[in-house]
Amino acid sequence: MIKMNPDDITKVACVGGGTIGFSWAVLFARHGLRVNIYDIAEPVLSEAHGELRAAFETLVEAGLLTAEEAAAARDRVRTSADLAEALQDVDFVQESGPERYRIKREIYREMDALARPDVVLASSTSAMLMTEIQSATAHPERCVVAHPYNPPHIVPLVEIVPGEATSDETVALARDFMARLGRVPVVARKECRGHIVNHMQAALYREALWLVGNGVATAAEIDLAFRTGPGLRLALMGPFQVGMLTSPGGLRDTLVNRKLDHSLEDDIPSRVEREAPARSPELARRWAEACAAEMEAELAEADMAAVRKWRDAKLLKLLEVINAD
Numbered sequence: 001m002i003k004m005n006p007d008d009i010t011k012v013a014c015v016g017g018g019t020i021g022f023s024w025a026v027l028f029a030r031h032g033l034r035v036n037i038y039d040i041a042e043p044v045l046s047e048a049h050g051e052l053r054a055a056f057e058t059l060v061e062a063g064l065l066t067a068e069e070a071a072a073a074r075d076r077v078r079t080s081a082d083l084a085e086a087l088q089d090v091d092f093v094q095e096s097g098p099e100r101y102r103i104k105r106e107i108y109r110e111m112d113a114l115a116r117p118d119v120v121l122a123s124s125t126s127a128m129l130m131t132e133i134q135s136a137t138a139h140p141e142r143c144v145v146a147h148p149y150n151p152p153h154i155v156p157l158v159e160i161v162p163g164e165a166t167s168d169e170t171v172a173l174a175r176d177f178m179a180r181l182g183r184v185p186v187v188a189r190k191e192c193r194g195h196i197v198n199h200m201q202a203a204l205y206r207e208a209l210w211l212v213g214n215g216v217a218t219a220a221e222i223d224l225a226f227r228t229g230p231g232l233r234l235a236l237m238g239p240f241q242v243g244m245l246t247s248p249g250g251l252r253d254t255l256v257n258r259k260l261d262h263s264l265e266d267d268i269p270s271r272v273e274r275e276a277p278a279r280s281p282e283l284a285r286r287w288a289e290a291c292a293a294e295m296e297a298e299l300a301e302a303d304m305a306a307v308r309k310w311r312d313a314k315l316l317k318l319l320e321v322i323n324a325d
């Protein structure tokens with residue numbers, strides 16, 4: 001039974017310390033919580049403190065923390081290769097292990113046996129169903145999806161998604177705890193693969209692959225067009241709000257009357273659409289392989305740690321602009 005208040009949470013475990021688990025640890029530590037990072041891979045644990053230094057440096061450079069506050073936050077983080085030790089006395093668990101049902105279920109079975117029964121077990125899963133994961137536990141009511149957007153210590157969104165056996169108290173606690181950390185929790189009303197944003201992102205990738213696969217644009221050209229066009233507006237408002245400003249008749253013009261793109265009586269498909277091969281999983285895989293190879297070649301010389309630092313600094317500046325009024 002979850003009776004805890006979000007303000008009672010003082011110690012958190014990050015189970016899985018990869019890209020997302022590590023970033024969660026930065027967020028929790030920054031907000032004064034003690035953090036245990038657990039991972040099965042030793043290098044993840046031994047490199048964590050070096051990476052913490054780099055992540056906190058970016059926050060200090062952005063003026064969000066003093067060097068002393070950053071050092072104190074880093075000191076609140078411990079690493080452990082022992083799950084029982086990592087879960088000892090924690091008040092909240094954020095799981096960020098691999099995106100595979102077999103592995104998530106095994107991790108949840110172990111966490112459920114080790115964590116106090118009043119501790120929420122939240123999962124970062126990008127697309128999976130909590131109903132399928134929580135079935136491995138004796139206390140499914142305390143399991144919930146808390147899906148962040150990368151990197152969670154900077155990007156505010158956290159989607160909260162209950163499984164069929166998740167209690168309302170668990171949803172409320174996860175939501176309120178995320179709000180306490182300065183996140184923007186959005187609670188999904190029903191469970192769905194990909195939750196909200198990744199469900200939509202799947203459609204975006206599906207069409208981007210189709211365009212590349214059928215020779216309309218390269219992957220880099222799509223990135224350029226998206227970044228300099230829709231990306232700018234989408235940084236400020238959601239797609240439906242964008243639609244309200246696109247035409248005098250608002251979203252009705254854009255979506256119902258389809259005035260701006262293809263009007264119903266004048267809907268002429270291009271040659272590439274007429275001649276394109278039928279969509280199939282096999283073709284989509286081949287196109288995905290081609291896009292991945294193109295981007296890998298483009299970024300072959302890049303220092304990805306430096307690119308990540310650049311991204312994080314820019315995101316912080318963008319948030320400053322967005323939150324200014």
Ligand SMILES: NC(=O)c1ccc[n+]([C@@H]2O[C@H](COP(=O)([O-])OP(=O)(O)OC[C@H]3O[C@@H](n4cnc5c(N)ncnc54)[C@H](O)[C@@H]3O)[C@@H](O)[C@H]2O)c1
Nearest residue numbers: 016017018019020039040041096097098099124125126150
């Ligand atoms: N990368 C993203 O953009 C992103 C965004 C939001 C959510 N997520 C989700 O977060 C989760 C983690 O993704 P990631 O990108 O950090 O992956 P990752 O591969 O960087 O990290 C996964 C970590 O889990 C560890 N691990 C493997 N088996 C384990 C076990 N049994 N117990 C504990 N740790 C184990 C691995 O050693 C690795 O460090 C996934 O569910 C993913 O869908 C990812």
